[in-house]
Amino acid sequence: MRIAVDAMGGDYAPEVAVAGAVLAQPDCPADIVLIGPENEIRSILDTRNPPSRLQVCHAQDFIGMDEAGPVAIRKKKDASISVAMRLLAAGEVDAVVSAGNSAAIVAAARHYVGLVHGLRRPALAVVLPMPQGSVLLADVGAHAEAVTEHLVQSAALVHAYLKTVTGVESPRLGMLNIGKERVKGTESTRRAYSLLERSRLNFVGNLEPHELFTGQADAVVCDGFVGNIVLKLHECWVGVWRRLLAKQQPLPGSADTAQGDLNPGAGRLESRWNCQDIGGAPLLGARKTVVVAHGCSRESAIANAVHVAVTALETGSIERVVNYLDTTPILSELKLYSARWVLDHWKNRWGGHKKPS
Structure with missing residues (x-):
């Protein structure tokens, strides 16, 4: 190597x-x-x-x-x-x-x-630790902006990664949004919701930020601007929490003392979020x-x-993802669903207008 x-x-x-x-x-x-x-x-x-x-x-x-x-x-x-x-x-x-x-x-x-055949953009994916297990987040910075096609293709990338690398047979995929309802978010996220709902992917719907670490999904997709902010907040919050704890004074008569670390496990916890310890993220696609x-x-x-x-x-994780996407019709199906969505959208919008006799 x-x-x-x-x-x-x-x-x-x-x-x-x-x-x-x-x-x-x-x-x-x-x-x-x-x-x-x-x-x-x-x-x-x-x-x-x-x-x-x-x-x-x-x-x-x-x-x-x-x-x-x-x-x-x-x-x-x-x-x-x-x-x-x-x-x-x-x-x-x-x-x-x-x-x-x-x-x-x-x-x-x-x-x-x-890139993988049929892919418009790659995505950066990171594994974020949770109290139990972890969640894969993409995109975390490959591209700041994303339209519908990019969001649904990011979902295909994380699906392929979890299925071929971690062995999850049917990964649960969510989309980060400001609300759980399908009508919430931008036009791109609303349309992506409709496409992912039609697809073969195991789409569990929108997740709000506070639900990101609840174990409701194995992977969550978003645009790179939002994902990068989430990642950096995620990396720093344990250190902030630890420093806040260190400034707290113990209650009179409590078992805590003013000396020492109030949470001996905080150092180990912090290292799981520290970008210096994690190193880097693979470019999927x-x-x-x-x-x-x-x-x-x-x-x-x-x-x-x-x-x-x-x-x-x-x-061989990257090779597995590439081989999987090259030999399965996921990306082409998503493209087909997108075309059908456009046709259905215009049919619903104009279908009620009849030509005059």
């Missing part, structure tokens, strides 16, 4: 990306290839004690976090993420890890690696393994994102 790490991706690149690759190296069964300016990367590697011997592939340019990703991909052909994706497409590496501009990562994966980490990732997050890529390669 060979895993390419985008050394120029992230808020603290290249130092943190390189340090994260070095941190991942001792326990990593794969060869790690750093993509970026060779002289700069080797200069950072030489400062390590002992000096690291990670492989380096030169890329003279990079895409900043504030650039328009799709436009930058077309203009900067030698950017580090573009070079990494070309290596992935050519089979010279088996996975790409990046904490860079997510729009650029998605655009490069789509352009160079390709890409034909090969791409792992996207937060732009704020530190060394440990980059190292853990590399381990996420290793796990994906060892289990």
